[in-house]
Amino acid sequence: MSTLIPSDLFIRNDREAAIAARAERLAASFALRAPEHDRDRSFPFANFADMKDAGYLTLTLPREYGGEEASLYEMVLSQERLARGDGSTALAVGWHLGQLMQLRLSRPWPERLFAKLCEEVVQDGALINNFSSERATGSPTRGGKPETKAVRADGGWLISGRKSYSTLSPIVRFFTLTASIEGSDTVGEFLVRQGPGVTVEETWDTLGMRATGSHDVLLERVFVPDEDTIFATGMPPKTKLPDEAGVLLHIPACYIGIAHAGRDFALRFALDHKPNSIGKPIAELPHIERQIGMMESELISARSFLYFVADRWDRQPEQREALKPELGLAKLLATNAAIRILDQAMRIVGGASLSKTLPLERMYRDVRAGLHNPPMDDAVIQMLALRALHERAVDLQ
Known part of the structure; x- marks a missing residue:
C-alpha cells in the first residue's frame, strides 16, 4: 500500500489521500482564525485566498475546463476534513463546490456560459452560489x-x-x-x-x-x-435532473466534520487532564470511557452511512433518483449525530467547555445550524415513510 494513504478507512487510494491531505492543511490554518471570525461574525476572506492558492475552488470543475472533476465521494471526503478546521468556511465553500458539480453533471446552461464561469473560477478564483x-x-x-x-x-x-x-x-x-x-x-x-x-x-x-x-x-x-x-417565459420547460440532489451531501459532510473535531478535542482533553483528586487521566474513568464510546458509536455510524451513500451515488448513476431518500437520511443522521457528539464532548470536558477560549462551545453552536439546512428532518422522515408504504402496497397487489 502507498505510504500516502493514512489509516482512515474511508481513504481508498492515492488521489483521495492527496485530496484529504490538502483539506487538512487548509483546516489547520482555518482553525487558528475561526475564533476571531466567530466572535466578530466577520467573513474569512483569508481562508478563501488560501483555498484559491491551493486550487481548492476548482475541486468539482470538469477537467476539460481546468478542474479536478471530483466525484461526490471525493467532495464529501474533502469537505469533511475542511470542516474540522472551521465549519463556517466549509459550509460556505460547499455551496460553491456543490453548484459547480451540479452544473458539470446536468449542463443546464448554454455551454458558452458555463465555460466562461469555469474560466473565471480557474483563473481568478471566482465564486458562485x-x-x-x-x-x-x-x-x-x-x-x-x-x-x-x-x-x-x-x-x-x-x-x-x-x-x-x-x-x-x-x-x-x-x-x-x-x-x-x-x-x-x-x-x-x-x-x-x-x-x-x-x-x-x-x-x-x-x-x-x-x-x-x-x-x-x-x-x-x-x-x-x-x-x-x-x-424564463417563452423558453423550453426546465427539467430537474436526478443528478442535482447528490451535491447536497456537502452539508452532512460539513457537520460530521465539525463533530469529528469536537470528538478529537475531547479525546485529547481526557488523556491530558489529571485532577489531583484522582491522580490519573480522566480517560481512565469508567463514565468517561462510556461517553467516549457513545461519541464513537455516533461518529462511526453517521460517517459510514454518509460515505456509503456517496459511493453508491457515484457508482450507480442510473439509481440516483431512487437514492433520494438515502441522501436525505445521510443528512438527517449526520446533523443529529453531530449535535449528540458535541454534547458528549462538552460533558467530558466539563464546565471549561463553556469557555470561549476553547472551541467546543463554538462547535456546539455551529452544529445546531445543521437542523435548518435542507433537506429538513420532517421532509426526510415523510419521504422514507411514503416510499415504505408504496413498496408495501406494491407487494400486496
Whole structure:
C-alpha cells in the first residue's frame, strides 16, 4: 500500500489521500482564525485566498475546463476534513463546490456560459452560489413562490427584490436566483453578476455558523441580459435532473466534520487532564470511557452511512433518483449525530467547555445550524415513510 494513504478507512487510494491531505492543511490554518471570525461574525476572506492558492475552488470543475472533476465521494471526503478546521468556511465553500458539480453533471446552461464561469473560477478564483431563499417564502425546498420580480426589458430582464440567507454574499462574483416573471405564473432563473444595483445588507448575526456571510442581498432593477437568462417565459420547460440532489451531501459532510473535531478535542482533553483528586487521566474513568464510546458509536455510524451513500451515488448513476431518500437520511443522521457528539464532548470536558477560549462551545453552536439546512428532518422522515408504504402496497397487489 502507498505510504500516502493514512489509516482512515474511508481513504481508498492515492488521489483521495492527496485530496484529504490538502483539506487538512487548509483546516489547520482555518482553525487558528475561526475564533476571531466567530466572535466578530466577520467573513474569512483569508481562508478563501488560501483555498484559491491551493486550487481548492476548482475541486468539482470538469477537467476539460481546468478542474479536478471530483466525484461526490471525493467532495464529501474533502469537505469533511475542511470542516474540522472551521465549519463556517466549509459550509460556505460547499455551496460553491456543490453548484459547480451540479452544473458539470446536468449542463443546464448554454455551454458558452458555463465555460466562461469555469474560466473565471480557474483563473481568478471566482465564486458562485444560488440565492433563492426569501423571508416570506422560507426554504426554497418548501415550494414558495419568490417575491423577487423579473420585468422584461430590451435585451434582457430587470430584477428587483431581496434574497435572504445568501451565503458567500461578501465574496461571490456570480449568483443564480429565482424570480417571479411579471405578468405570468412562471418562476424564472437568472445568472447575476455582482455590480450596479446589487447591495449586501449585513443581517447575518446568528447563534452558529456566524462567519458564512449569509446576509440579505438586495436587488434594485439589476439588468440581466438574455444570454445570462437560464430560464424564463417563452423558453423550453426546465427539467430537474436526478443528478442535482447528490451535491447536497456537502452539508452532512460539513457537520460530521465539525463533530469529528469536537470528538478529537475531547479525546485529547481526557488523556491530558489529571485532577489531583484522582491522580490519573480522566480517560481512565469508567463514565468517561462510556461517553467516549457513545461519541464513537455516533461518529462511526453517521460517517459510514454518509460515505456509503456517496459511493453508491457515484457508482450507480442510473439509481440516483431512487437514492433520494438515502441522501436525505445521510443528512438527517449526520446533523443529529453531530449535535449528540458535541454534547458528549462538552460533558467530558466539563464546565471549561463553556469557555470561549476553547472551541467546543463554538462547535456546539455551529452544529445546531445543521437542523435548518435542507433537506429538513420532517421532509426526510415523510419521504422514507411514503416510499415504505408504496413498496408495501406494491407487494400486496
